[in-house]
Amino acid sequence: MKKHIPIKKFSQNFLTDFNVIKKIVKFINPQLNDILVEIGPGLAAITRPVCDLINKLIVIEIDTFLLERLKKCSFYPKLIIYHEDALEFDYLKLFHKKNKLIRIFGNLPYHISTSLILHLFKRINIIKDMNFMLQKEFAERLIASPGSKLYGRLSIISQYYCNIKVLLHVSSKCFTPAPKVESIFLNLTPHTDYFPYFTYNTNVLSYITNLAFQKRRKILRHSLGKIFSEKVFMKLNINPRLRPENISILQYCQLSNYMIENNIYQKYVFT
Incomplete structure (x- = not known):
């Protein structure tokens, strides 16, 4: 050939x-x-x-x-x-x-x-x-x-x-x-039989992670500050002074689910 x-x-x-x-x-x-x-x-x-x-x-x-x-x-x-x-x-x-x-x-x-x-x-x-x-x-x-x-x-x-x-x-x-x-x-x-993580909506998870890692050198209080107050971070047991690469997948799912459970996701994700 x-x-x-x-x-x-x-x-x-x-x-x-x-x-x-x-x-x-x-x-x-x-x-x-x-x-x-x-x-x-x-x-x-x-x-x-x-x-x-x-x-x-x-x-x-x-x-x-x-x-x-x-x-x-x-x-x-x-x-x-x-x-x-x-x-x-x-x-x-x-x-x-x-x-x-x-x-x-x-x-x-x-x-x-x-x-x-x-x-x-x-x-x-x-x-x-x-x-x-x-x-x-x-x-x-x-x-x-x-x-x-x-x-x-x-x-x-x-x-x-x-x-x-x-x-x-x-x-x-x-x-x-x-x-x-x-x-x-x-x-x-x-994942089929066992799902290690859960979020109600993967679009919300994608949005949060994208926003966080656009400014990966900034701490969460700054990169995600327009969505989550310091009080919310503390409520979810997430240190707002950590950088995005120090937060686990489970914690990002928690943030995603908080947005959905509190009906604030549409303002950011679908506009």
């Missing part, structure tokens, strides 16, 4: 290390009855071995050249191909069509990682699990704990929705072209 030149605007770095590919497929553990969706199959490094284990694989690819390349592969009859942006794909329609939870995996380009993961969280009820290759710093933001410099809004929203597990650390040398950063392969499994 004609050699593919990576397209910079799509942040294409193709996984080429056979041992890493083998481990990733084992972690994904494809089953015959799974509704599997691969985002960005690229040069089919993971696509091919997954297709060896199942009968049908749904792939979403934006690069026309790569789609044409897939059509020449021996496993092409097993593919259901969508030439779309993963941010525009109708996951809900797929769920209703199959009437089964979806499993999603892929090597995510850095420039869409945040948008795509937040987009998928809005459809979390139709997802069984997600397995993604992510740039190391981005992955570390997802799993960061309070007190960490990487802990922020993305950490809170991600851990609110999912149990997140690091499966594999991947060297930049395992990709072509080699990126300037290392990568991590993560599993995100939505």
Whole structure:
């Protein structure tokens, strides 16, 4: 096949290390009855071995050249191909069509990682699990704990929705072209039987965390002062002199629920 030149605007770095590919497929553990969706199959490094284990694989690819390349592969009859942006794909329609939870995996380009993961969280009820290759710093933001410099809004929203597990650390040398950063392969499994956190409305939680971390160097009394008085912080047993990265997910949920229970959220969130 004609050699593919990576397209910079799509942040294409193709996984080429056979041992890493083998481990990733084992972690994904494809089953015959799974509704599997691969985002960005690229040069089919993971696509091919997954297709060896199942009968049908749904792939979403934006690069026309790569789609044409897939059509020449021996496993092409097993593919259901969508030439779309993963941010525009109708996951809900797929769920209703199959009437089964979806499993999603892929090597995510850095420039869409945040948008795509937040987009998928809005459809979390139709997802069984997600397995993604992510740039190391981005992955570390997802799993960061309070007190960490990487802990922020993305950490809170991600851990609110999912149990997140690091499966594999991947060297930049395992990709072509080699990126300037290392990568991590993560599993995100939505909370089902046990929900560690609760808020009445995730839009309110998102609003509060966004507001707090816009001014992450300021203490809560200043960054969230227009919503919560010092008296309210003390009532909820939250120190108003702490910075946003020192507040737990549970405490952010408390703030979110206070806004809803006291009917003050509409003034800020929905105006």
